[in-house]
Amino acid sequence: MDGSVDGAADMAAKQRLRMWLRMLKSTRRVESALRDRLRRDFSSTLPRFDVLAALDRFEDGLKMSALSGVLRVSNGNVTGIVDRLAEEGLVVRVQVPGDRRASLVRLTQKGKEVFAKQALAHETWINELLEDFTPEEARMFSDRFDAVTHKDEEDPA
Structure with missing residues (x-):
């Protein structure tokens, strides 16, 4: 086999590794800025925002297991957040008809209003943090990134 082919493949692998490390560093920077701003402006956290965002997409609510699945975290992680959001009147648990053990979690009107304010701020922050990208680049x-996600879903090897 030609050594230049192996060298090119090795160089491509190294470039992809560098790209991944830079993506990860950038993601962590953006996430840190979002955490700081949510704490500062709303006395909230990114996991709370994520729960509210997930529930906002599902008007009828979600079972705790489905909510955990949407967020890709364990039920235990979500339970404490939902408990606190319920105490604050942002979400409500509604019994699932015919299943005494299951309940749906839904946003309350107050929860919808709080999330709408946070979502608007979140969009503004993201726009500021990523303003160096043109709409075409974005x-x-x-x-x-969608292609990477779908490749992973289609080829779980």
Whole structure:
């Protein structure tokens, strides 16, 4: 086998590794800024925001197991957050008809209003943090990341 082919493959692998490390560093920076801003402006946390965002997408509510699945975290992680959100009147648990053990978690009107304010701020912050990307670049990166996500779903090897 030609050594230049192996060298090119090795160089490509190293470049992809560098790209991944830079993506990870950038993601952590953006996530840290979001955590700080949620804490500062709303006395809230990113996991709470994520729960509210998930529930906002499902008007009828979600069972705790489905909510955990949407967020890709354990039930235990979500339970404490939902408990606190319920205490604050942002979510309510509703019994599932015909299943005494299951309940749905839904946003209350107050929860919808609080989330709407946070979501608007979140979008503004993301726009500020990523303003160096043109809309075309943002679309291209979104498409590329979607391709990575779908590849993982289609080829679980």
